[in-house]
Amino acid sequence: METQTLLEKLTALEPTVMPREKSDCPAITISPELLLGFMKKLKAEPSLAFNILCTHTAIDWIAENRFELIYQLYSLEHAHSLRVSTSVPRDNPLLSSMSSIWRIAQWQEREVYDLFGVLYHGHPDLRRLFLEDDWKGFPLRKDYQDDFMLEKPEWA
Amino acid sequence: MGLTREPLIHKFPFYLEPIPGGSLVLASLDKMINWARANSLWPLTFGTSCCAIEVMMAAGASHHDLARFGAEVTRPSPRQADLLVIAGTIVKRMAPRLRTLYEQMAEPRYVIATGSCAISGGPFIYHSYTTIRGADEIIPVDVYVPGCPPRPEEFFYGLLTLQKMIKEGETIRKPGVRRRPVLAALPPGITLSQIQKEFQKLLEEKACVNMQEAQEKGKIFGRKKE
Numbered sequence: 001m002e003t004q005t006l007l008e009k010l011t012a013l014e015p016t017v018m019p020r021e022k023s024d025c026p027a028i029t030i031s032p033e034l035l036l037g038f039m040k041k042l043k044a045e046p047s048l049a050f051n052i053l054c055t056h057t058a059i060d061w062i063a064e065n066r067f068e069l070i071y072q073l074y075s076l077e078h079a080h081s082l083r084v085s086t087s088v089p090r091d092n093p094l095l096s097s098m099s100s101i102w103r104i105a106q107w108q109e110r111e112v113y114d115l116f117g118v119l120y121h122g123h124p125d126l127r128r129l130f131l132e133d134d135w136k137g138f139p140l141r142k143d144y145q146d147d148f149m150l151e152k153p154e155w156a
Numbered sequence: 157m158g159l160t161r162e163p164l165i166h167k168f169p170f171y172l173e174p175i176p177g178g179s180l181v182l183a184s185l186d187k188m189i190n191w192a193r194a195n196s197l198w199p200l201t202f203g204t205s206c207c208a209i210e211v212m213m214a215a216g217a218s219h220h221d222l223a224r225f226g227a228e229v230t231r232p233s234p235r236q237a238d239l240l241v242i243a244g245t246i247v248k249r250m251a252p253r254l255r256t257l258y259e260q261m262a263e264p265r266y267v268i269a270t271g272s273c274a275i276s277g278g279p280f281i282y283h284s285y286t287t288i289r290g291a292d293e294i295i296p297v298d299v300y301v302p303g304c305p306p307r308p309e310e311f312f313y314g315l316l317t318l319q320k321m322i323k324e325g326e327t328i329r330k331p332g333v334r335r336r337p338v339l340a341a342l343p344p345g346i347t348l349s350q351i352q353k354e355f356q357k358l359l360e361e362k363a364c365v366n367m368q369e370a371q372e373k374g375k376i377f378g379r380k381k382e
Binding site for chain 2: 130131132139144146148149150151152156
């Protein structure tokens with residue numbers, strides 16, 4: 001599907017959706033409360049049929065005090081892709097889980113929880129994935145500090 | 157194994173000494189054992205990142221051929237190996253496993269650390285929450301091979317250094333004594349352009365054949381073009 005028609009269709013589906021400018025693929029921004037219902041529609045709607053969640057990741061915008069959460073979707077049926085992004089506040093990162101729609105989201109959300117500390121409401125088993133179970137803190141946050149880490153000296 | 161016609165003395169002229177007039181042979185057991193150990197190192201395939209491609213695959217494949225140094229029998233089990241080649245980054249989760257693998261290896265065991273990550277943490281030394289800064293924080297290392305990743309030639313140089321170390325050791329009198337670890341960098345003076353020139357020559361000689369020219373010279377099919 002063409003980018004313009006796809007974006008028009010998405011705005012018709014949910015009027016609060018904001019298309020993103022300066023993007024190499026169709027990309028939209030949506031508020032976190034509407035995310036779960038919108039994603040369900042994206043998968044169920046036959047003309048969209050986004051049946052694969054390729055990637056889920058997060059960005060720490062520490063200056064704006066928010067985590068940006070990115071979902072990269074793909075449709076095997078129509079061979080089009082879409083990037084959905086949403087933002088949660090940094091001090092209360094709570095979001096509904098996508099694992100009821102795509103089961104692979106369980107793993108990807110565990111990874112994001114492990115490294116960024118975003119909590120997912122409705123996730124069946126939210127544990128750490130890569131780091132040790134007794135790890136303290138979330139290392140990909142920009143303000144993460146650790147006794148193990150070395151600061152770069154000035155001469156290096 | 158059947159008896160060989162050729163006396164053993166001719167095979168190992170430096171290690172064996174015949175007694176004049178007798179059928180006895182004197183030999184230094186140290187040297188015999190070291191010779192055997194140094195020339196049949198069995199490496200454990202332990203590759204955690206990109207150095208493994210260079211060390212395990214490029215060095216082991218036929219072009220460079222690890223088998224020339226008697227170290228081609230790579231083993232997936234630590235109990236059958238005596239050389240641990242650490243090829244890659246060691247992270248905190250991997251460190252206990254590496255220690256276990258080292259402890260499972262039978263004595264005598266040798267360790268080569270290849271690449272900057274295994275030596276010091278490499279590019280991950282600063283601001284990393286998980287990379288171990290050098291494999292020698294966990295297990296003793298015998299030979300360090302620098303490079304990111306090292307070329308197969310550099311790895312061979314490290315292997316030859318290890319063989320030299322083993323051959324110099326005193327196996328019988330002081331078993332289990334570790335020698336000081338060494339840094340096996342290729343000797344200075346070998347430049348990149350020199351290696352490239354050599355490689356180009358090798359390619360031209362072995363990989364590319366000018367069919368027409370070769371036929372005119374009579375190298376191919378054994379006959380000259382009339």
